[in-house]
Amino acid sequence: MDAVAAHGDLRLGTAAGRWVLLTTVLGSALVMIDGTVVNVALSRIGTELGAEFAGLQWTVNAYTLALAALILLGGSLGDRFGRRRVFVIGVVWFALASLLCGLAPDIQTLIVARGLQGVGGALLTPGSLALISASFHGEDRGAAIGAWSGLGGIAAAIGPFVGGWLVELSWRLVFLINLPLAAVVVVVALRHVPESRDEDAPPGLDLTGTTLAASALALLTWSLTALGESGPSPALWAILLAGMLALAAFVAVERRSPHPLVPPTLFADRVFAAANAVTLLVYAALGVVFVLLVLQLQTVAGFTPLAAGTALLPVTLVMLAFSSRAGALAQRIGPRLPLTFGPLLAACGLLLMLRIGEGASWALHVLPAVLVFGAGLTLTVAPLTAAVLDSAPDRYAGAASGVNNAVARAAGLLAVALLPGLAGISGEDYHDPAAFSVGFGVAVGISAGLLAAAGVLAFVLVRRPHRATRLEVEQCFHCPVSAPTPYPTD
Incomplete structure (x- = not known):
């Protein structure tokens, strides 16, 4: 099998190709689904374990911290020691950490387990795309990546519904469901996925x-x-x-460094630097919104976990339906205008969320907001990924996407740490509808401002016409709804 991987001879229509695609999709889905459902479970976790809001923040951030800090190293380890090997180790690690999460007797244990989950995610996540890129024949590689992105989007759409249903039974099932999925991934990977590595990888690790x-x-x-x-x-x-x-x-x-995690030459390109600055602002806003909105829906509006989890489903569906068209638009006119109007439209969607309060209706208050928000994200995500990849030299395409992904995760991590406190949310406010609603409004207003700033920054600095050379890498690379795919966040 090593020879197959080394020459990238797998075809998408063959049984061998389908096995590789199944493995990578299921591996990504592990982290995607976990990312979408943990936020839905936060209220139940806090209530059962007697946690204050800082404990809920760390339940999210311990995972994101480990993932953001180690994801570039995870990719380097796969290139040097074997992508399948590191991918399988990551899946097993993630499953064992999920078991510890599901059995956690207190919030402190859960936070530690979530950090361990992030380590597993950092090992398995880069390998998912790398296995496809290394295994498939050049003519089929783009189609395989597209199929992987589309199936990953379906997993993201299913995740909130399944997660909300599981949370109503027990929040622990959100983590324990990962075990049988991980077992399937490991068995299929070991039996059907060829090993590959980068023979030209730098000799050392940073x-x-x-x-x-x-x-x-x-x-x-x-x-x-x-x-x-x-x-x-x-x-x-x-x-x-x-x-x-x-x-x-x-x-x-x-x-x-002779083998840097972040090649400095990437940031010598103004468009690359600007696109990552836009990424920082956009994902800082999204990180906060996706944590606080599900709490607002449950604590203030009285939604069940299932209803809160599926409230954002229209965002995923809009992105699945129109991301490819947004990518095609960016190919024709360049990324500047989509990256200007996309964040501004998403900011309008956030401002509409200020109408979500006590007794809010899904049809009258939630749906209009998430549709506008989803339209803005659709205009933003694919052009942003394309701008990052297009501005980097071909030899640094993998490093460029990894750096941009790490920036997105770090932005969400730091924003979830900072903005709730600035908005006045602390202690047990997530049990107090009046106090939480006030803080939610302030946090959403700040997040809308960050998105608006991202749009202005893109208009001023993202000026280079887009070359349609690497958009096929994927249309939903940082879709935060799928948390963000294919390198999911939590």
Whole structure:
């Protein structure tokens, strides 16, 4: 099988090709579904485990922190030691961590288990796309990636419905459902997926850069979460400063490393730098909204977990239906205008969410908001991915997509740590409809401002005409509804 993978000779219409596609789709679906349903389960988790809002923040952020810090290293490990091997290790790791999540007796154990889940996700996530790219024949590679993206979108659409139903039975099932799925992925991968590796991969791993990146994100997340929960103190300001210094040290190390996680030459391109700045603003807003909206629907509007989980289903359906058209539009006219009007339209959708309050109706209050929001995301996601990939040299295409994905995850991580506190949400406010609703309104207003700033930034800086050379990599690369696919966030 190694020879097949080495030459990329698999065809999509063959049994061998379908097995590879099934494995990668199921592996991605593990993380996608987990990402969509954990937010739905937060209210039940907090109630059963007696957690304050900071505990719920860390339930989300422990996973995202590990994933954001290690996902680039995970890709490098796969290239060096075998993509299938690292993918399978990641799936097994993710499953064992999911078991620990499902059995967690308290919020502290759950947070640790979620961090371990993120490590597993960082190992399996890069391998999913890499296995397809390495295994399929060039003529079938684009079609295979498109099928993988489409099937991943279906998994994202199913996730909130299945998750809401599971949460109504027990929030623990949200994690335990991963075990049988992971078992299927491992068996199929070992029997039917060819091994591959990059024989030209750099001889070393950027462990220093990885350590600094993880330390910076951990210190920043910890300090921002604590500042929002308990207010400023000299110790917290010191931790925040330490995080900023670690981030500066990471940049310095990457500039001198012979095998950097983030090739500095990428950011020499103005469009690449601008597209990642837009990514930072967009995904900061989305990270906050996707956590707080499901809580607003349950705590304030009185929705069941199932109803809250499926409330955002129209966003996924709109993106599945129209993302390819948005990508085609970006091919014709370039990414600048879609990246200007997409975030602005999404911001309008967020402002419509301010109407979601006590006694809100799904048809009158939720549906109009999520449809406008989904339309804005549809205009944004594919052109943003295309702008990032198109602005990077061909030899750095994989690194460019990985960097952009890491930026998206880090943005959501830091925003979920900071913005709820700025909005006044803390303690047990998620049990107090009046207090939570006020904080939700402030947080959504800030998020709308971030999206508007992203649109303005794109209009000013994203000017290069788009070359239609790498859009096939996928049309929904950072779709946050599928959390974000194919490198899902949580």
